[in-house]
Amino acid sequence: MRDLNSDCAAMIRDLLAWYDVHAREMPWRVGPAKRAAGERPDPYKVWLSEVMLQQTTVAAVREYFLRFTKRWPAVPDLAAAEDADVMSEWAGLGYYARARNLLKCARAVASDFGGTFPDSYEGLLKLPGIGPYTAAAISSIAFDRPETVLDGNVERVMARLHNIHEPLPGVKPVLTDRAAELTPAQRPGDYAQAVMDLGATICTPRNPACGICPWRDPCAARAAGTAAELPRKTPKKPKPTRNGIVYLAKSADGTWLLERRPDKGLLGGMLGWPGSEWNETPAANPPFAADWQGIGSEVRHTFTHFHLILQVMTAELPAGFNPNPAQELIPRHDFRPSSLPTVMRKAFDLYQGR
Numbered sequence: 001m002r003d004l005n006s007d008c009a010a011m012i013r014d015l016l017a018w019y020d021v022h023a024r025e026m027p028w029r030v031g032p033a034k035r036a037a038g039e040r041p042d043p044y045k046v047w048l049s050e051v052m053l054q055q056t057t058v059a060a061v062r063e064y065f066l067r068f069t070k071r072w073p074a075v076p077d078l079a080a081a082e083d084a085d086v087m088s089e090w091a092g093l094g095y096y097a098r099a100r101n102l103l104k105c106a107r108a109v110a111s112d113f114g115g116t117f118p119d120s121y122e123g124l125l126k127l128p129g130i131g132p133y134t135a136a137a138i139s140s141i142a143f144d145r146p147e148t149v150l151d152g153n154v155e156r157v158m159a160r161l162h163n164i165h166e167p168l169p170g171v172k173p174v175l176t177d178r179a180a181e182l183t184p185a186q187r188p189g190d191y192a193q194a195v196m197d198l199g200a201t202i203c204t205p206r207n208p209a210c211g212i213c214p215w216r217d218p219c220a221a222r223a224a225g226t227a228a229e230l231p232r233k234t235p236k237k238p239k240p241t242r243n244g245i246v247y248l249a250k251s252a253d254g255t256w257l258l259e260r261r262p263d264k265g266l267l268g269g270m271l272g273w274p275g276s277e278w279n280e281t282p283a284a285n286p287p288f289a290a291d292w293q294g295i296g297s298e299v300r301h302t303f304t305h306f307h308l309i310l311q312v313m314t315a316e317l318p319a320g321f322n323p324n325p326a327q328e329l330i331p332r333h334d335f336r337p338s339s340l341p342t343v344m345r346k347a348f349d350l351y352q353g354r
């Protein structure tokens with residue numbers, strides 16, 4: 001069998017040559033040609049994109065990224081933003097703890113670092129919401145430090161390159177070691193993005209395009225014919241299903257009743273419909289006494305750890321309704337369904353289409 005370690009330099013060279021031609025264009029990225037000409041990525045944009053891309057696809061992130069950077073072009077702008085405005089712009093991206101940490105991090109960079117991100121892995125790791133993966137990605141992409149960046153794409157590429165059949169997540173340290181062996185001292189930022197691009201466009205989960213892969217010669221899974229089986233994953237436990245009720249109330253003049261969720265917990269800090277707890281048998285708890293009517297269909301939504309089925313109830317909001325501190329009355333012209341988290345927007349869409 002071929003000794004992969006001795007081939008590292010050639011593999012890095014082949015991958016970077018492929019990247020020089022095939023790099024994906026992304027609004028936060030400085031491509032290889034511009035980088036070679038001396039342009040450097042904006043650490044703010046690299047950080048923002050990396051936080052948005054956690055658990056989310058490039059296609060879904062693109063519009064959010066453009067909106068955020070138009071509204072808050074630099075970290076001090078974001079640090080000075082109102083929490084509610086940031087949560088509202090984040091609506092639909094999911095995993096809302098990321099948005100809360102985004103603000104905390106922007107404020108820490110603005111107040112503790114003079115508006116400039118620390119340029120080392122260790123420094124970045126101290127910031128709110130930045131874990132080992134994100135610290136490695138920013139430090140490598142924004143500051144050209146030779147850190148090993150291991151996302152799902154890179155895990156797949158490494159498992160195949162070395163024909164590793166032990167399942168994820170247990171095998172992750174092994175894949176990290178294999179990825180570290182290849183991380184170069186020269187052009188580490190381009191390399192990190194190149195290997196991610198390879199996983200996203202060539203070494204795809206299904207039908208990897210081995211015939212046009214720059215690593216087709218050294219790839220052990222290609223030689224063994226096992227690429228499509230890798231990486232293996234330990235089967236996940238089935239997700240439980242929880243139930244809940246949401247209450248959509250609008251007044252005769254089109255004012256909606258919304259409620260801000262507690263900062264901690266799922267959809268923390270987001271505006272949504274008043275509703276019940278989410279559990280096996282939620283108790284009804286309408287925000288006011290009325291003849292609440294079901295709309296005849298239910299919302300189905302899946303979170304990381306459970307499926308949710310929401311009953312949607314509706315009633316007219318009485319004139320003069322006095323909201324509690326968590327509730328907000330949103331006039332018709334200020335109501336933007338797009339500022340609701342996806343599960344709450346699904347309830348609104350059902351209501352509209354009932």
Ligand code: SF4
Nearest residue numbers: 203210213216219227
């Ligand atoms: S040769 Fe195929 S399996 Fe191996 S790294 Fe390239 S695309 Fe992936």
